[in-house]
Amino acid sequence: MKKYLNNIFNRKKHKEGKKSTYDFKPSWLQNFLLELGGLSRFTGNFFRELFSYPFEIKEFLKQSYRMGLSTLPLIGITAFIMGLVLTLQSRPVLVDFGAESWLPGMVSVSIVREIGPVITALICAGKIGSGIGAELGSMRVTEQIDAMEVSGTNPIKYLVVTRVLATTFMIPMLIFYSDAISFYGSYVAVNMHGFISPQLFITQAFDPLHYFDIVPATIKTFFFGFAIGIIGCYKGYYSTNGTEGVGRAANSAVVISSLVIFIIDLIAVQLSEIIHIFSI
Amino acid sequence: MENNKDILNNTNNNYVIEIEHLQKSFDGRMILKDINLKVKKSENVVILGKSGIGKSVLIKCIVGLIFPDKGSIKVFGKEVTQMNHKELNEMRTRVGFIFQSNALYDSMTVRENLEFPLRRNKIINDKKEIDNLVYEALENVGLTDVIDKMPAELSGGMRKRISLARTLILKPEIILYDEPTTGLDPLTSREISKLINTIQNKYNASSIIITHDLECAKRTSNRILILQDGIFYAKGSFDDLKTNNDPFVKSFFITV
Incomplete structure (x- = not known):
């Protein structure tokens, strides 16, 4: 087994006394598998600590408050623009077909099912994911995580579990907030070309929304939140090489979690389609 | 135990x-x-x-x-x-450990840094007693006046002393x-x-x-x-x- 692993990783140990090096140059595939293995083990540690006493409720609430509150303005502005632009861009096509009254419904389905959750999750990956990666990364390189461990505190429980839980529960809430603001943006855009009462807009917007639009879209937001939290924590927790490593941790936290958001979205769409077909 | x-x-x-x-x-x-x-x-x-x-x-x-x-x-x-x-x-x-980089928690004040090991290990729960221990530890290193400052506001020597105080608060052997x-x-x-x-x-x-x-x-x-x-x-x-x-x-x- 050892020989097999040595062959895989192309390890060449030089005899002592001579130049002692360790030629470990993994290919991109080996790097990817190592990263995947590391992330899986880290996720396992997260679940092991999640259900063990004591529960860090105070730290969890602090992180939730911090993450949620700090992201509200950014999400609000982007969501408003998203709803406004989507409505303005879709309107001419619907007007051509004489289906302008479908505009609120079409926009609401797009926002609730797809655009709202994905765009908001991507913004959160950039804002929250990079923040976690940089924070834990700097704590790692300045030995604060080691200091925590030496003082008898489990850093996985105190730093990782609280942050991952906070993103898992706060990102769905931010997505609900984003959807609501996008609806308002859409309402403003509709009213730029004529008057429609808020009651009529809400009726037209919610009319085409069904159970199968809302539930899968809501469930996947928890997975988005979990992915952003765990990837940010993983990259920060194992950050190396000083300040350069902190920057790299923050950057790769954003890149990987953005990619994972699209993968989760793809899986969620496929699963909800299958469930929808079987339920008919 | x-x-x-x-x-x-x-x-x-x-x-x-x-x-x-x-x-x-x-x-x-x-x-x-x-x-x-x-x-x-x-x-x-x-x-x-x-x-x-x-x-x-x-x-x-x-x-x-x-x-x-x-x-x-x-x-x-x-x-x-x-x-x-x-x-x-x-x-x-x-066992106390003084890190080369001091490893003070950046997001906490000096007081919170010193309280952290006490609260985490649930050695003492009484707030008054914790306050007394924090003051005693800071007195030992001659820095009681920086209790509510953030680590970033302190000089290198002060940070080292606070790091010592944080270690001493658990009275390590x-x-x-x-x-x-x-x-x-x-x-x-x-x-x-x-x-x-x-x-x-x-x-x-x-x-x-x-x-x-x-x-x-x-x-x-x-x-x-x-x-x-x-x-x-x-x-x-x-x-x-x-x-x-x-x-x-x-x-x-x-x-x-």
């Missing part, structure tokens, strides 16, 4: 730390080849050695931050490598210092060295001090060990080693 006294009773010959044939390698490079070390109660042992030779690795092995490849490390008579998580945490509350005077001016270095001696006398604590600062070594050491090529190359008192004829040992004391 094993009682602290029981653990102490296991200690042979009054040694609080016993290391035998310790080996540790990283990426195929053997950093520590055969380390043997015994530290008595209330003894200050200084370890000298070139940078990157494995001094910090050795003290991190003692507190279980790094696990050795081979060998035995006993702290208070109990094998560190065989301790479970709970035992490791219990041991760590009795062993303190491991990782380059306590690095990056400090000579005057502050001298003050930190004095503080190390004060702590030894006041709390009867044993210490391992890793340093490049010969003045600190001279002031604080009961015994000095020189680490080279993964083994302790030379040992003795400061004066013994200073008069040693070995060229390598001499090279360490050439400036004094």
Whole structure:
């Protein structure tokens, strides 16, 4: 087994006394598998600590408050623009077909099912994911995580579990907030070309929304939140090489979690389609 | 739960730390080849050695931050490598560690930094008692006036003292210092060295001090060990080693 692993990783140990090096140059595939293995083990540690006493409720609430509150303005502005632009861009096509009254419904389905959750999750990956990666990364390189461990505190429980839980529960809430603001943006855009009462807009917007639009879209937001939290924590927790490593941790936290958001979205769409077909 | 006294009773010959044939390698490079070390109660042992030779690795092995490849490390008579998580945490509350970078929590004030180990280990829950201990620890390092400041607002010497205070608050029986005077001016270095001696006398604590600062070594050491090529190359008192004829040992004391 050892020989097999040595062959895989192309390890060449030089005899002592001579130049002692360790030629470990993994290919991109080996790097990817190592990263995947590391992330899986880290996720396992997260679940092991999640259900063990004591529960860090105070730290969890602090992180939730911090993450949620700090992201509200950014999400609000982007969501408003998203709803406004989507409505303005879709309107001419619907007007051509004489289906302008479908505009609120079409926009609401797009926002609730797809655009709202994905765009908001991507913004959160950039804002929250990079923040976690940089924070834990700097704590790692300045030995604060080691200091925590030496003082008898489990850093996985105190730093990782609280942050991952906070993103898992706060990102769905931010997505609900984003959807609501996008609806308002859409309402403003509709009213730029004529008057429609808020009651009529809400009726037209919610009319085409069904159970199968809302539930899968809501469930996947928890997975988005979990992915952003765990990837940010993983990259920060194992950050190396000083300040350069902190920057790299923050950057790769954003890149990987953005990619994972699209993968989760793809899986969620496929699963909800299958469930929808079987339920008919 | 094993009682602290029981653990102490296991200690042979009054040694609080016993290391035998310790080996540790990283990426195929053997950093520590055969380390043997015994530290008595209330003894200050200084370890000298070139940078990157494995001094910090050795003290991190003692507190279980790094696990050795081979060998035995006993702290208070109990094998560190065989301790479970709970035992490791219990041991760590009795062993203080001063990090080279001070490792103060950036997001917390000085008060919160000092309260953290007390609250986390649930040693004391009474707020008044915690406040008294925080003041006592800050008084020991002469910095009661910075209690509500953030670590970023403090100078290097102040941060080192706060780091010492945070360690002292748990009244550890062993303190491991990782380059306590690095990056400090000579005057502050001298003050930190004095503080190390004060702590030894006041709390009867044993210490391992890793340093490049010969003045600190001279002031604080009961015994000095020189680490080279993964083994302790030379040992003795400061004066013994200073008069040693070995060229390598001499090279360490050439400036004094």
